[in-house]
Amino acid sequence: MKVSREEVLHIARLARVGLSEAEITRLSEQLSNLLEHFQVLQQVDTTDVPPTAQSVALESVMRDDVVEASLPPGDILANAPRRDGDCFRVRAVLE
Amino acid sequence: MNYETIIGLEVHAQLLTRSKMYCGCSADYASAPPNTHVCPVCLGMPGVLPVINRQAVEYTMMTALALNCAVSGRTKFDRKNYPYPDLMKGYQISQYDAPIGLKGSLTIEVDGRKKEVGITRVHLEEDVAKLLHRSSPDGHDYSLVDVNRSGVPLMEIVGEPDLRSPEEARQYLIKLRSILRYLGVSTGNMEEGSFRCDANISLLPEGGQEFTAKAEVKNMNSFKAVYLAMEYEAQRQRRAMAEGKKLVQETRGWVEDRGKTVSQRSKEYAHDYRYFPEPDLPPLVIGRDWVEAVRKKLPELPEARRDRFMADYGLPLYDADLLTRDRDMAEYFEEGVKASKEVSAKEVSNWLLGEASRIINAAGIDVVAFRKKVGPPRLVGLIQDSHGTVNIATAKTVLEEMFRTGKDAAAIIGQRGLGQISDTGELEKIVAGVINSNAQPVADYRAGKETALKFLVGQVMKATRGRANPQLVNEVLKQKLIKD
Numbered sequence: 001m002k003v004s005r006e007e008v009l010h011i012a013r014l015a016r017v018g019l020s021e022a023e024i025t026r027l028s029e030q031l032s033n034l035l036e037h038f039q040v041l042q043q044v045d046t047t048d049v050p051p052t053a054q055s056v057a058l059e060s061v062m063r064d065d066v067v068e069a070s071l072p073p074g075d076i077l078a079n080a081p082r083r084d085g086d087c088f089r090v091r092a093v094l095e
Numbered sequence: 096m097n098y099e100t101i102i103g104l105e106v107h108a109q110l111l112t113r114s115k116m117y118c119g120c121s122a123d124y125a126s127a128p129p130n131t132h133v134c135p136v137c138l139g140m141p142g143v144l145p146v147i148n149r150q151a152v153e154y155t156m157m158t159a160l161a162l163n164c165a166v167s168g169r170t171k172f173d174r175k176n177y178p179y180p181d182l183m184k185g186y187q188i189s190q191y192d193a194p195i196g197l198k199g200s201l202t203i204e205v206d207g208r209k210k211e212v213g214i215t216r217v218h219l220e221e222d223v224a225k226l227l228h229r230s231s232p233d234g235h236d237y238s239l240v241d242v243n244r245s246g247v248p249l250m251e252i253v254g255e256p257d258l259r260s261p262e263e264a265r266q267y268l269i270k271l272r273s274i275l276r277y278l279g280v281s282t283g284n285m286e287e288g289s290f291r292c293d294a295n296i297s298l299l300p301e302g303g304q305e306f307t308a309k310a311e312v313k314n315m316n317s318f319k320a321v322y323l324a325m326e327y328e329a330q331r332q333r334r335a336m337a338e339g340k341k342l343v344q345e346t347r348g349w350v351e352d353r354g355k356t357v358s359q360r361s362k363e364y365a366h367d368y369r370y371f372p373e374p375d376l377p378p379l380v381i382g383r384d385w386v387e388a389v390r391k392k393l394p395e396l397p398e399a400r401r402d403r404f405m406a407d408y409g410l411p412l413y414d415a416d417l418l419t420r421d422r423d424m425a426e427y428f429e430e431g432v433k434a435s436k437e438v439s440a441k442e443v444s445n446w447l448l449g450e451a452s453r454i455i456n457a458a459g460i461d462v463v464a465f466r467k468k469v470g471p472p473r474l475v476g477l478i479q480d481s482h483g484t485v486n487i488a489t490a491k492t493v494l495e496e497m498f499r500t501g502k503d504a505a506a507i508i509g510q511r512g513l514g515q516i517s518d519t520g521e522l523e524k525i526v527a528g529v530i531n532s533n534a535q536p537v538a539d540y541r542a543g544k545e546t547a548l549k550f551l552v553g554q555v556m557k558a559t560r561g562r563a564n565p566q567l568v569n570e571v572l573k574q575k576l577i578k579d
Contacts (some may be wrong), residue, residue, distance in 0.1 A: 004254060010367075013176075014176070014367060014369070016178055035205075035434075038315035042459075043540060049306070052378075053171075053371070053372030053373075053374060054372075054377055054378065056377070058377035059356040059377050059378055059379070059484075060377065060378070060379050060382050061147065061376070061377050062146065062147060062148070062152065063119070063146040063147065063148060063149065064149060064150075065112045065113050065114050065149065065151070066119060067113050067119055067120070067121045068111065068114070068118075068119025068120070068134075069116045069119075070120045070121070070131060070132050070133050070134050071133055071134050073130050073131055073133075076133045076138060076242070077129050077130065078157075083127075084105045084237075084239055085239075085241035085501045086128060086130050086131075087129050087227065087241055087454050088130075088236065088239065088240035088242070089238070089239055089241055090239075091178045091180075091236050091237060092228070092235075092237050092238055093179070093180050093181075093226060093228075093238050093240070
């Protein structure tokens with residue numbers, strides 16, 4: 001299965017990643033290889049296996065509605081690329 | 096060509112839990128300084144483990160049951176991926192194909208006609224951070240991010256496209272909000288954004304099967320805005336069809352001060368959310384015993400309470416309906432009725448829907464705020480006073496002062512000498528004075544002009560600053576006019 005140039009660009013755009021021409025070609029091949037591995041997995045007969053997204057046999061893990069301490073504001077903003085007072089500052093977004 | 100308007104509403108309601116949906120940060124962010132209710136989970140740091148808030152699930156179950164939905168035995172959570180600065184993780188943990196509630200209904204009433212509106216689903220997700228838009232002095236636009244709201248439990252209620260007019264849409268929202276408030280699961284406050292509504296609207300040609308392309312309308316911050324936006328949009332779409340234009344599927348924003356919707360079509364291509372099951376949250380199994388326990392806890396809902404008010408208190412449908420739309424109003428009424436045996440339920444209803452509502456609306460407050468100034472026993476005490484101590488007109492001004500000052504009726508009546516004059520001797524003196532200084536109307540009355548009496552009664556009321564008993568004034572006046 002070949003991943004097309006358009007598909008690579010689409011995925012790059014969703015991931016907000018800019019790619020050079022060389023990278024597009026390389027990723028197209030690598031992603032195609034990845035999909036081929038999954039085609040091998042798809043040969044397994046799963047007729048009687050219920051689908052799941054979980055690898056551990058847990059169910060219904062919940063917590064009580066209890067307030068716990070939050071982080072100090074200094075720690076929250078410690079990794080902020082840009083900061084303005086007590087807020088993160090980002091490029092303008094129009095809603 | 097005639098068209099039918101087709102509307103379906105999606106409502107997002109913040110749930111009244113103490114903590115957030117997947118972490119223990121406080122969900123009460125309204126008056127919190129920016130970025131103080133934040134932890135690694137709601138900040139979207141790598142390697143954290145979200146855990147489902149049991150109370151949020153239970154509130155969603157309550158809502159699902161109140162909306163006649165089936166509660167799923169097996170549900171799960173999914174990641175909805177999209178990049179936006181208010182979404183800290185780059186995905187929202189929502190529910191995709193296994194929502195908690197499925198296939199319900201809500202009954203609305205428009206023009207005295209009942210209508211059942213389908214509920215597609217009720218599911219649980221999380222709110223996003225708040226963006227504050229700013230401009231720097233050099234004219235640069237930028238945005239600030241306050242993460243406090245990120246991760247607050249959000250319940251989404253998707254309605255079927257069963258609504259056929261802006262008024263039906265408005266009634267649906269009023270009813271839904273009322274139910275959420277009765278359940279105590281959400282404040283339902285649209286202006287503050289704890290109850291939000293998006294609307295899908297399209298047209299169906301008469302006798303046709305194919306809908307026109309739908310518009311998704313956003314940015315409506317009140318019931319009135321939803322009504323006006325739907326009215327505008329229904330007309331815009333009809334006009335476009337009449338002009339032979341082709342409608343396109345798009346998102347449109349309601350611009351309140353311009354009274355119109357505008358296209359928000361961006362250069363962005365179609366959303367590609369790439370939903371997949373949330374690996375950090377194991378599936379959620381909701382057993383029948385849990386569902387039944389929650390069902391038992393459901394409070395009396397607006398319709399049931401309305402019917403009970405009619406049966407128990409002999410109220411007309413009109414009164415019972417208005418009193419029970421708001422849970423706080425209904426509770427105020429019932430406590431009032433129970434506070435006195437001498438005041439009838441209908442009287443309490445009249446005062447609540449009349450004077451009290453007028454004061455509440457004029458002050459732009461709600462029943463809870465009114466109640467802090469004038470509680471049910473105090474209002475009922477005043478109604479009782481209006482049976483004798485003061486007349487109705489005075490009682491109304493006393494209620495205003497009770498609301499303004501927080502004093503009780505007796506204190507105000509005593510302090511301002513508002514008590515009704517029921518002493519005939521005192522009244523006779525005042526009546527004599529009025530007769531002496533109004534020769535013409537007195538002559539008119541004696542000549543057979545009945546309306547002159549009304550004027551004279553008015554003069555006596557004025558002289559007593561409204562403290563006289565109007566019936567007594569009538570009698571005393573007539574006697575004196577005939578005698579003298």
